[in-house]
Amino acid sequence: MSKFSIAIHGGAGALSDVSEHRTALTEIINEAANLASNASAIDVVERTVVLLENHPLFNAGKGSVLNNKGEVECDAAIMNGTDLDAGAVAGVRGIKNPVALARKVMSDSEHVMLVGDGALEFAASVNAPTEQLDYFVVESRLKQLEEAKKAGKVVLDHSDTEEEKLGTVGAVAIDDKGNLAAATSTGGIVNKKFGRVGDSPVVGAGVYAENGLCAVSATGFGEQFLRTTLSKHIGDWMRYNHVDAQSAAQAGIDYLVEKVNGLGGVIVVDANYNIGIAHSTPLILSASICSGETGARLDF
């Protein structure tokens, strides 16, 4: 069997009933482990995030939260630690799997990020699968938007309390060649302004991967992760302090809290195949598995 380590997340927050999330993440991490036995890290993170995007429970692809117009606008990014190649899309509508489109931006264009109508034009040119807009909207998100509008607030996803709703999905992986990769995808935050872009598609904020160091995927209040460039901060912390994934993940969250009183979490895998998971929310919906282990670890 090939050597690998993988971690995934389905957002952070303060849910009291996580039974459905446990079932979903167990299935998805096991599928990711099967993929990892003969796929590169970049393929594993893309295909795993596609599974998360297709699951209506999570805030990405189908199941995304709604903006202040009651619409779904998705952001996603993918990064290859081998050569720091990256692709991202922001504010896209009707794209079934934004992470797969981000991968196409990386592989089939000379750019890193495409947004809005330009991203859709590019999507058509690479035959990216699309869905009718109502495919993305699940019942619970309509209620969530109604509550947020009533309260006059922009709120995050995944919580029983309005103040602590966080969402986003992501995956980080290292393969048997030591290649690191990360991917992050999201519908953003509930009742966000039309056109708002968060951290998820921004390299260094919601996603980062660099061979020899680590791969990072973040979840939380995007504005705080943008202002702290948190994923790159974690990579640099590791570079200069020579610590493992867990220490770097915790250092990142400590910085997030210290600087901007930030809410969220990160998953990290390092070049020595260690996994790190840290959060400033009560929980992060995360799961991980390394080659040779008999089962996945769920950290919530």
Ligand code: GLY
């Ligand atoms: N972290 C996801 C967002 O704020 O859009």
